[in-house]
Amino acid sequence: MSEGRExxxxxxxxxxxxxxxxATPLLSLVRxxxxxxxxxxxxxxxTAQSNESLFSKDDDFERVKPCTVDSGLPEGYTFGGNPHEPVDYFLKATPGNYxxxxxxxxxPFxxxxxxxxxxxxKEMADEMRVPWIPYFTAGPRxxxxxxxxxxxxxxxxxNGPEDQTLEFLPGCSAIRAMDLPDGVVSGFLDSPFSRMLHKMGQMLPFASAVAINSFEEIDPIVVQTLKSRLPNLLNIGPFILRSPPPFSSDIHGCIDWLNQRPKASVAYICFGSVITPPPQELEALAEALEACQFPFLWSFRGKAEEMLPKGFLERTNDKGLIVPWAPQLKVLGHPSIGVFVTHCGxxxxxxxxxxxVPMICRPFFAEQxxxxxxxxxxxxFGLAIEGGKFTKDGTMKALKVILSSEEGKLMREKVGVFKxxxxxxxxxxxxxIKNFNFLVDxxxxx
Known part of the structure; x- marks a missing residue:
């Protein structure tokens, strides 16, 4: 491209x-x-590392060009296992790196x-005299x-009573202090991450528009309350329906395996791309699956043969399929899936x-x-794990409620309305679609 055209x-x-x-949903929006x-x-x-995982040589760089910002990591840095450390280094480098x-x-942006x-x-946009459009990748609450x-x-x-409710906030009377993300009213309020989120909440009302990966009908009271706080709130999701992932192969045969199972009978288990439950909870979850005898499909991070109870894979071979990766959207859309055991991201x-699909929820951090x-x-249309952590009895109870009770059928009907x-x-x-078109304009x- 010529410099004049550029x-x-x-x-x-x-x-x-x-x-x-x-970064992934933001790139999907931009594309x-x-x-x-x-x-x-x-x-x-x-960052170079993140861009490397997002872009391929076949991408159209004329329309969306990857540019590198400094990660803030010291020269020669070696990851020591603490996932917060790279984040803290990065936050210290902002906004100078951008x-x-x-x-x-x-x-001339x-x-x-x-x-x-x-x-x-917001400050950068004001200095550049341009609009600022932030994209919130989680939900309205x-x-x-x-x-x-x-x-x-x-x-x-x-650090007040955990059972206090947010009845003063429209649509939030069922939400308790204990349900709030760390850093809101308890936990590490002064951590770099908590301070960033606090400042975010203070600055978003001054944005030109705020896009969110949700849809207005999912939580109408909360959405209307947000509209009174934020100018041009644009619910443009579920964005994965607007911009589905490219064809994802099913090299581990998940769909063929599901085709052989009865309708709404299978427990699908996945905790995302970051989380692995602690060893004692993995053991309890495996014991519950084995005892319940429900068929299960488990997208498992790590070496299952080393991390799950000895002999579990062999004893459940006829009932379960454990894979290192599953095409999740396709799996959850399969009629055989009866429940999703999830971290609730x-x-x-x-x-x-x-x-x-109804959910069994075991949250770990952030807004989960x-x-x-x-x-x-x-x-x-879901259940929390009893006591907040996987135990054999608590997990069996939740699985039986959703997969083999009238209460579970009602949950499936409720989530069907949201679908x-x-x-x-x-x-x-x-x-x-209307909100997205407004954003394009x-x-x-x-």
Whole structure:
């Protein structure tokens, strides 16, 4: 491309958060925007390691170009096993690493689309005199909690009674202090991550628009409350229905295996790409599966033969299939799946709704406890693990409720209603399509 053509295009800077699963949905959004706005070029600023995992040599770099920001890691750094350490180094490097990377391009950017975590983008956008559009990759309830964090702290206090409810917040009377993410009213309030989220909540009301990977009908009271706090709140999800992943092979034969199982009979187990439950909980979960005799499909991170009870694989060979990876969206959409045993990350919750599958929830961190409480106590199509951790008896009880009781059938009916709402939202005249079209117009406006 000639320099003249390069400078005549509209350029949008995109700031990705390179940890957990944040960068992937942001890139999916940007690619969808680039398809709808062919005259706009997006520069995707991210760490080299994260970009390497996201982009391939076959990608269209003319529309979405990967750009590198400093990770903040010291020279010669070796990962020591603490997952928070690289995040802390990275946060210390912001916003200077993004400012430098933007300046190094020499391009006249006309807008910022960023992970919502990056509160400092508002100041950068003001300096550049461009609009700031943050993208929140989780659900509406965590977003409302972060936006209203100062009021919540005032009303509940810090480290107050865990059973206090948020009845003062519309749609949140079933939410308790204990369900809130760490760093809101308890835990490490002064950690770099907690401070970042606090500042995010304070800055989002000043954004030009806020996009969220959800749909308006999933939580209407909470969504309306958010609209009173945030200008141009745009629910554009479930984005995986708008921009499904490219063809994913099923090299481990999950779908063929499911084809041989009765309808709504299989427990699908997966804790995402980051989490592995502790050894004693893995053992308890395995013992429950073996004792219950329900068929199960387990997408397992690590060496199952070493991490699960001795002889478990052999004893359950006729009932279970354990694989290192499964095409999750396809699996959850299969009629044989009866329950999803999950960590309750937002992507997993959304995919379970799309599949019409009730959930058994074992949250670990971030907004997962809040998602679990919402799924169980507000929406009514899932169960929390008794006591908050996998035990043999607690897990067996939850599996039996969902897979072999009238209560479980009712949960399946309830999640089916949400599934229908999700698909309607992405119909040609659905709410998420209208919001996405508004976002495209906003991005292309000069």
């Amino acid at each position: 400078n005549s295009q509209k350029h949008i800077a995109v700031f990705a958060f390179p940890f957990a699963t944040h 969808k925007l680039s398809q709808s706005a062919p005259d706009v070029k997006f520069c995707f600023f991210n 400012k430098k990377a933007v300046a190094d391009t020499g391009l 006309e807008g910022l689309v960023t992970d919502a975590f990056f509160w400092f983008s 965590p977003l409302l909690i972060h936006v209203d964090i100062d009021d919540i702290r005032t009303r509940l206090g810090i 937002w992507n997993s919750v959304t995919e379970s709704i799309i599949g019409g 406890k809040l998602n679990q409480r919402t799924v169980e106590a507000v929406w009514g 229908e709402l999700a698909f309607k939202a992405v119909d040609s005249d659905g709410s998420s 906003f991005v292309t406006r000069r």
